[in-house]
Amino acid sequence: MKAVQLYYPPEWAHCYGCGYLNAQGLRIETHWHPERGESETRFTPKPYHTAIPGFVYGGLLASLVDCHSTATAAAAKAQAEGLSLEAHPLRFVTASLKVDYLKPTPLGPELLLVGRAREVKGKKVVVETELFAEGVLTVRGEAVLVQIGEGFGRSGSAPGGG
Numbered sequence: 001m002k003a004v005q006l007y008y009p010p011e012w013a014h015c016y017g018c019g020y021l022n023a024q025g026l027r028i029e030t031h032w033h034p035e036r037g038e039s040e041t042r043f044t045p046k047p048y049h050t051a052i053p054g055f056v057y058g059g060l061l062a063s064l065v066d067c068h069s070t071a072t073a074a075a076a077k078a079q080a081e082g083l084s085l086e087a088h089p090l091r092f093v094t095a096s097l098k099v100d101y102l103k104p105t106p107l108g109p110e111l112l113l114v115g116r117a118r119e120v121k122g123k124k125v126v127v128e129t130e131l132f133a134e135g136v137l138t139v140r141g142e143a144v145l146v147q148i149g150e151g152f153g154r155s156g157s158a159p160g161g162g
């Protein structure tokens with residue numbers, strides 16, 4: 001199964017968290033399971049992603065939730081509209097991100113993020129994410145994602161337009 005991020009066209013693939021063209025980035029890959037309506041991202045932090053020794057830096061965890069959520073939004077919106085990402089690459093940016101750190105996240109094991117779209121409405125998708133370390137829920141996230149068009153970020157264009 002191809003990761004959602006690999007459908008992004010090159011101009012949308014430079015993101016530090018999820019752009020396949022960012023050699024210094026995290027380059028996370030998110031897989032969508034249509035039968036469950038859930039996304040999964042697996043990521044193993046590096047030793048330097050330390051908060052206090054033995055535990056993962058919270059900013060990294062927020063980045064993982066952030067980019068996992070944008071991909072989940074694209075996949076959920078495509079499914080809701082009956083579109084294939086191959087023919088219709090969709091791209092979302094983060095309007096709002098809330099992260100609850102429920103327990104310290106151990107540094108070393110692979111982390112699993114599981115996401116679901118709670119709301120798909122117009123160009124907005126609300127995504128809930130749970131992050132697990134060795135089966136233990138340590139982080140919960142909620143993000144509001146807004147779909148962008150080709151002109152996003154260019155001078156003179158309206159946000160989200162196109």
Ligand SMILES: CCCCCCCCCCCC(=O)SCCNC(=O)CCNC(=O)[C@H](O)C(C)(C)COP(=O)(O)OP(=O)(O)OC[C@H]1O[C@@H](n2cnc3c(N)ncnc32)[C@H](O)[C@@H]1OP(=O)(O)O
Binds near residue numbers: 015070094095144
């Ligand atoms: C060079 C290209 C690279 C493109 C490649 C980008 C890749 C980045 C991917 C990784 C994720 C990131 O880090 S992204 C980087 C960080 N994010 C940003 O820089 C985004 C900056 N913000 C914006 O550009 C804008 O505010 C947008 C696009 C997010 C929204 O502007 P807009 O398009 O005018 O949206 P608007 O019509 O007002 O709202 C649409 C719906 O979203 C809701 N909404 C809007 N903002 C919020 C909010 N903060 N909190 C809650 N809900 C919100 C509204 O209530 C509405 O819901 P309703 O009334 O319809 O119910």
